[in-house]
Amino acid sequence: MTPRRKRMVVIGLLVVGMGLATALILRAFNQNLMYFYSTSDTVAGKAPAGRDFRIGGLVVKESLQREPDGLTVRFTLTDLHQTVDVSYTGILPDLFREGQGIVANGQLGRDGVFVAREVLAKHDENYMPPEVAAALAQAKANAPPNKKVP
Amino acid sequence: MIAELGLFFLTLALALALVQAVFPVIGLARGQEIWLAYVSPAARAQFGCLLAAFAALIHAFLTNDFTLAYVAHNSNSALPWLYRVSAVWGAHEGSLLLWALILAGWTWAVSLRTNRLPADIGALVIGVMGAVSVAFLLFMLFTSNPFLRGLPAPLDGADLNPLLQDPGLIIHPPILYMGYVGLSVPFAFAIAALIRGRLTPGWARWVRPWALAAWVFLTVGIALGSWWAYYELGWGGWWFWDPVENASFMPWLLGTALIHSLAVTDKRGSFKSWTVLLAIGAFSLSLLGTFLVRSGVLTSVHAFATDPERGIFVLAILGVAVGGSLALYAWRGPSLLAGAQYSPVSRETFLLANSLLLAVATATIALGTLYPLVLDALDLGKISVGPPYFNLVFGLMMAPLAVALGLGQFSHWRADTLARLWQRTRLVAGAALVLGLVTTAVIDGPQRISAGVGLALAGWIVATSVHGLWARCAGRASWRAALAVLPGSVYGQSLAHMGFAVAIAGVCLTTALSVDRHVRMAPGDRIPLATYEFRFETLREIIGPNYKATEARFTVWREGRQVAELYPQKRLYNVRAMPMTEADILPKLSGDLYISLGESLDGQAWSVRISHKAYVRCIWLGALMMAGGGLLALCDRRYRQTVAVPALPLTATGA
Numbered sequence: 001m002t003p004r005r006k007r008m009v010v011i012g013l014l015v016v017g018m019g020l021a022t023a024l025i026l027r028a029f030n031q032n033l034m035y036f037y038s039t040s041d042t043v044a045g046k047a048p049a050g051r052d053f054r055i056g057g058l059v060v061k062e063s064l065q066r067e068p069d070g071l072t073v074r075f076t077l078t079d080l081h082q083t084v085d086v087s088y089t090g091i092l093p094d095l096f097r098e099g100q101g102i103v104a105n106g107q108l109g110r111d112g113v114f115v116a117r118e119v120l121a122k123h124d125e126n127y128m129p130p131e132v133a134a135a136l137a138q139a140k141a142n143a144p145p146n147k148k149v150p
Numbered sequence: 151m152i153a154e155l156g157l158f159f160l161t162l163a164l165a166l167a168l169v170q171a172v173f174p175v176i177g178l179a180r181g182q183e184i185w186l187a188y189v190s191p192a193a194r195a196q197f198g199c200l201l202a203a204f205a206a207l208i209h210a211f212l213t214n215d216f217t218l219a220y221v222a223h224n225s226n227s228a229l230p231w232l233y234r235v236s237a238v239w240g241a242h243e244g245s246l247l248l249w250a251l252i253l254a255g256w257t258w259a260v261s262l263r264t265n266r267l268p269a270d271i272g273a274l275v276i277g278v279m280g281a282v283s284v285a286f287l288l289f290m291l292f293t294s295n296p297f298l299r300g301l302p303a304p305l306d307g308a309d310l311n312p313l314l315q316d317p318g319l320i321i322h323p324p325i326l327y328m329g330y331v332g333l334s335v336p337f338a339f340a341i342a343a344l345i346r347g348r349l350t351p352g353w354a355r356w357v358r359p360w361a362l363a364a365w366v367f368l369t370v371g372i373a374l375g376s377w378w379a380y381y382e383l384g385w386g387g388w389w390f391w392d393p394v395e396n397a398s399f400m401p402w403l404l405g406t407a408l409i410h411s412l413a414v415t416d417k418r419g420s421f422k423s424w425t426v427l428l429a430i431g432a433f434s435l436s437l438l439g440t441f442l443v444r445s446g447v448l449t450s451v452h453a454f455a456t457d458p459e460r461g462i463f464v465l466a467i468l469g470v471a472v473g474g475s476l477a478l479y480a481w482r483g484p485s486l487l488a489g490a491q492y493s494p495v496s497r498e499t500f501l502l503a504n505s506l507l508l509a510v511a512t513a514t515i516a517l518g519t520l521y522p523l524v525l526d527a528l529d530l531g532k533i534s535v536g537p538p539y540f541n542l543v544f545g546l547m548m549a550p551l552a553v554a555l556g557l558g559q560f561s562h563w564r565a566d567t568l569a570r571l572w573q574r575t576r577l578v579a580g581a582a583l584v585l586g587l588v589t590t591a592v593i594d595g596p597q598r599i600s601a602g603v604g605l606a607l608a609g610w611i612v613a614t615s616v617h618g619l620w621a622r623c624a625g626r627a628s629w630r631a632a633l634a635v636l637p638g639s640v641y642g643q644s645l646a647h648m649g650f651a652v653a654i655a656g657v658c659l660t661t662a663l664s665v666d667r668h669v670r671m672a673p674g675d676r677i678p679l680a681t682y683e684f685r686f687e688t689l690r691e692i693i694g695p696n697y698k699a700t701e702a703r704f705t706v707w708r709e710g711r712q713v714a715e716l717y718p719q720k721r722l723y724n725v726r727a728m729p730m731t732e733a734d735i736l737p738k739l740s741g742d743l744y745i746s747l748g749e750s751l752d753g754q755a756w757s758v759r760i761s762h763k764a765y766v767r768c769i770w771l772g773a774l775m776m777a778g779g780g781l782l783a784l785c786d787r788r789y790r791q792t793v794a795v796p797a798l799p800l801t802a803t804g805a
Contacts, residue, residue: 032539036532070670091748
């Protein structure tokens, strides 16, 4: 091979390699994107089925129930307009409290219960996750004015 | 009064930083050397002023001066004194002051060494650092003044965030900042060289120790952060691909590429332009990190401010610094190009390949970190990118990097052939392959393949590092004498590469072998985990200086013998009414025993997390070895020799 052809082959291989790598990266990126949905969006069926997403809202007071194993909990999330039940097995974060805003990652089950893989609460007692704050504002704006918000 | 003095010194520092930034420009524009003579003294005086301001803030914390809003928000009279000192950099304003202080400290150190540079370049290096300082001091004085009085003053402070009340957090921020800000030295040098349009001979040797020192601090800082997250956040993760972690990891990756690229430029004269670009990129990512962490766009432990004005200010600094330096690079960069030639199979090629891999890895992390922020800012929806993306993509990048690292060790500078390279590497490659296969066979579980690949790569790197040392002694009469005269940088390189191998092995093994259980336990309960048995013995209440806690006593047994006694706590901090999980850990190289308390259930029962974190220490050990390697290389006597500098007339711009 002449040096020129050799160089062309090297450059060709590099281009193909870079293309493949980019395709792989973007595929992995796309598969691991998690969208955030409010409880209203979820109830309205906007959230994807069979795929992880993030849900956020306020934990409804006195909705926390514990199964006998002590580790599986069920609670209700609300954006003060619609509610979604969430179940989670494992240790809740330190700052999980009823009445507080939290975000959970997981999937929506067929029965409409969100099965959380991970529950996130903030390291600060006054904290409201920005997603939750935005979801609450959105729900408030969308709510019909005559309907009483629970 | 002391606080006002602090503010006075802060303002004075700004004036001196202006002198430092503006005088070199005037001097060079007019060709009058006298202007340059003021630059170093101004930089040193600026350091003194910031030290005084910093001392004033420490004084305010130690004396519980709650008339200062910053002290009132982040301290409390019941806070132990050591945490009152570390609370100085526990939040936004104080950590910015620390940032500025460290920048001034680096500038002071640089000013002691500029006599080895041509006068114009030396003054410009300090001038660029002065300009960065001006930006940050303005930012501090206009948006985040730590000396602001808040009247009426509260009787007591709101306390330091309990998460930050920890020995690891006393040193993590200063060390990390030393690394972040230290990258400003190579950056300032790159800008100075671009402004003058020339790279002086020996410049790479002058920049190397600075880049290396910054990289060592960054390495230790990141490792400390990871270690802190592991024991303090209460769930035993050591890396979360959290945006704030990524913000420190990206400059580290480019910094790693930078120190290697600098080595090639120093030794062979190649890669000049790439090195300059890496120097700009690494510090730009440090600034980006500061922006991400300090602007409030990120919500995490680290994000203190949610003040949009601050975000816009830092964004402006970032835009000017990154945009300006890249424009300068585009304009002047090509003039720096000419470098030594090398063939496609040579040590240079493998080093370049790894430099590129590190840059691409940085870009993929930036994609995952910044894309959600951009979408959010443009109101296109709220998304997050899960850790699997980072794990997969980063793993895919690191595998070829590890291979090329070893090949680079085995190959000659300038020109080599594949056939000869194969001759030299086949034994080692075979051994590494066997190690990988054995690992895959021994381990079971879903992670066996990645563990096998990881161990094969780790073995490959260790073997090639040892071979590198051996090759330097081959042909000498006595290997002992040969080893004794090797320069520090050779040992440093080997140690750092072995550290990388240890870290790879640690990451793969801890992922594959760790076991983790959440269980409900009451005193008297016994739970088996791996080869251990965890026994919940007793519970008691204790009272700390500024918290109350429930403490559990666990014993861990193995083959009928007690191997550990652990005391995890659940604390409730008085002032912020904030619960905190204090895990208790028995550290061992082969694996930590880790217990943390979850929630109190009925009666005396608790939900408990018990884990065996196999080989997790290897991750931090590897990082420390890398840092140690960097330190060894820093001790190399070549950096202490003076390089003769050719004098150039001030008005010459090279080009």
